[in-house]
Amino acid sequence: MHKIDRGARNFWDWAAIGDLIEKGIAVHFAHESLDLNTRGGRLAADIQAVVAADYIRNLRDEVKKGLYGRLKQGIYPLGAPLGYRDMGGGKLKEIDPIQGPLVRRAFELYASGEYNFHTLRAELNKSGLRTRTGKPISLDSLTHILNNPFYIGLIFIKKTKETFLGKHEPLISKNLFDQVQFQLRGNRLAGAAWTHEYTFRRMIRCAHCGRTLIGERQKQRYVYYRCHERACGGVCISEVAVDASYNKAFSMCVFSQDEVEDFRDMLAVLKAGQVEERKNHEEGLRLAIVRCDERLSRLTDALLDETLDKEQYQKKNAELLRERRALLDRMNEGAEARSLADLVAEYLEFSNTCEVQYSSGQVSEKRKAAVWATSNFTGSGKNPAITLKSPLQEALEYRISQSSALHPDDRRTRVKKLFDSRPASVRDRYPSRRRSHTSFRIHRPVLRRVYISPAW
Numbered sequence: 048m049h050k051i052d053r054g055a056r057n058f059w060d061w062a063a064i065g066d067l068i069e070k071g072i073a074v075h076f077a078h079e080s081l082d083l084n085t086r087g088g089r090l091a092a093d094i095q096a097v098v099a100a101d102y103i104r105n106l107r108d109e110v111k112k113g114l115y116g117r118l119k120q121g122i123y124p125l126g127a128p129l130g131y132r133d134m135g136g137g138k139l140k141e142i143d144p145i146q147g148p149l150v151r152r153a154f155e156l157y158a159s160g161e162y163n164f165h166t167l168r169a170e171l172n173k174s175g176l177r178t179r180t181g182k183p184i185s186l187d188s189l190t191h192i193l194n195n196p197f198y199i200g201l202i203f204i205k206k207t208k209e210t211f212l213g214k215h216e217p218l219i220s221k222n223l224f225d226q227v228q229f230q231l232r233g234n235r236l237a238g239a240a241w242t243h244e245y246t247f248r249r250m251i252r253c254a255h256c257g258r259t260l261i262g263e264r265q266k267q268r269y270v271y272y273r274c275h276e277r278a279c280g281g282v283c284i285s286e287v288a289v290d291a292s293y294n295k296a297f298s299m300c301v302f303s304q305d306e307v308e309d310f311r312d313m314l315a316v317l318k319a320g321q322v323e324e325r326k327n328h329e330e331g332l333r334l335a336i337v338r339c340d341e342r343l344s345r346l347t348d349a350l351l352d353e354t355l356d357k358e359q360y361q362k363k364n365a366e367l368l369r370e371r372r373a374l375l376d377r378m379n380e381g382a383e384a385r386s387l388a389d390l391v392a393e394y395l396e397f398s399n400t401c402e403v404q405y406s407s408g409q410v411s412e413k414r415k416a417a418v419w420a421t422s423n424f425t426g427s428g429k430n431p432a433i434t435l436k437s438p439l440q441e442a443l444e445y446r447i448s449q450s451s452a453l454h455p456d457d458r459r460t461r462v463k464k465l466f467d468s469r470p471a472s473v474r475d476r477y478p479s480r481r482r483s484h485t486s487f488r489i490h491r492p493v494l495r496r497v498y499i500s501p502a503w
Contacts, residue, residue: 050078051092052099061096118202121214128197129178129188130218139215147218149176150192154219157193158226160249164189193231199224200372203365210365212372220380221373245270246410247289247417247424254427255279262286272426284426292431293417297402299446300439302395310395332378339371401439 048054054076055061068074068083079095082088117124123140127133130150131140153171156162162170164186172183196203196210200217203210245262252259253274260272260282270286302310346363349355355363405416423434434440 048074048076050076051095052102055096055099056103057100058096061093061100118204118209118211121202121212123197123202123213123215128195129176129184129192130198131215142216142218146176149174150198151218153189153192154198154223154227157230158223160230193227196224196369199369200375201365201368208361210361210368212368217372217376220376221369222376244410245272246286246414247272248414250417250421251284251289251424251426251431253279253282254425254432255282260284260426274426280428282426282428284429284431288429289431289433290413292433293405293413294402296433296435296439296443297405297416297420300435300442301402302442307395329378332374336371336374336378339367339374343367343371 054064064074068089074083079092081092083092114124117137121139122137127140130143130147132143134141149171152174153167153176156170157167168184168186168189171189176184178184178188192198197213197215198218199221200213200215201210202213248262249259251272253276256274256276256279258274258276260274263271263273265271272284272286272289274282343364346355346360346367350357350360401416401420404412420435420439421433422436422440423432425432435443
């Protein structure tokens with residue numbers, strides 16, 4: 048061997064070399080004139096082996112210290128994951144202009160719920176996503192990508208289970224990452240493929256047990272959605288009944304031309320305080336980020352004071368870093384998003400075209416309109432119970448109430464109430480808005496009753 052420290056990096060290696068010497072095998076070192084067959088030679092070699100082992104331990108500690116220093120700076124010291132590229136030592140990883148969009152598309156496709164691992168892998172390979180060696184992506188690599196928080200700006204060390212805040216540019220938002228995690232850990236098996244395509248697949252839940260109704264085709268032409276739990280009493284809903292319910296609901300939710308004009312007047316009032324609302328919203332998010340940083344600092348102090356063990360610290364630290372990442376995403380979305388008035392106008396416009404889109408006859412268009420407009424969909428017996436999103440549900444309730452009311456509201460009052468029921472996420476984007484004499488009141492009981500989809 049060249050030297051002792053090249054063959055004895057630890058005591059285990061040196062013990063193995065000692066066994067070879069005991070068996071009569073001659074061991075020589077090119078830079079050491081030691082006779083290992085004598086007691087003095089073995090003693091000198093043992094001392095040098097101890098020094099070599101200590102040198103290796105010290106070198107390991109120094110390397111770990113350097114790695115942790117980079118991690119605390121927000122720099123990933125290892126090779127860049129797929130979708131990013133290395134820019135050199137001590138520099139941040141940058142998004143690969145070719146592979147990065149393909150990795151982002153992988154998250155978007157899987158979050159839609161329309162793909163399993165096998166179909167997603169085939170679609171990504173068809174799109175040109177390749178590993179660094181040029182090979183098609185494997186199922187293990189795909190699993191690692193979908194579970195890696197590096198793509199939302201966090202660095203997770205699997206061996207020590209530690210999480211650090213990275214300074215590299217996130218490839219996806221935390222909201223999209225959470226949707227993917229829900230799909231990965233939901234009731235649906237990751238490797239299960241869809242064998243049948245039904246219009247309302249995985250949309251209807253049993254009102255008794257809460258499970259998703261299963262679509263079945265009878266006589267090659269009739270589609271039914273059933274619950275196979277005996278305790279539920281044989282819930283069975285025909286697709287014809289569901290289709291008729293949607294047609295009736297959408298036809299009653301269409302706004303008249305006069306109502307549309309009133310909505311436009313209210314949108315003009317809404318635009319007046321747009322700039323101040325955005326500033327208040329951003330200021331509130333900045334304060335929330337500062338509070339999150341303070342909590343992270345107190346958490347570190349608790350670990351140093353030994354009032355918190357390491358396992359609890361790592362778990363809480365990861366939660367706070369994810370919360371901080373979500374706040375940063377909301378701030379970036381607020382800076383790049385369209386105005387609040389434009390979002391409300393787009394929502395109302397789509398509400399009026401929802402009936403036409405649903406009645407087009409194409410399964411894809413029907414499902415798109417149903418998913419967009421539905422807040423909650425349950426079935427009991429043979430009857431579907433559909434709850435629409437705001438303000439469609441409120442519009443439907445007003446249409447029904449106005450047909451039998453003794454003193455119906457005038458058109459302007461009804462439009463004001465519907466306007467106050469605009470999507471909750473649109474209101475929540477500006478939570479710190481100061482109400483003036485021109486702002487409208489929010490109907491709290493209605494908003495508590497109607498579930499708002501996270502898509503809004």
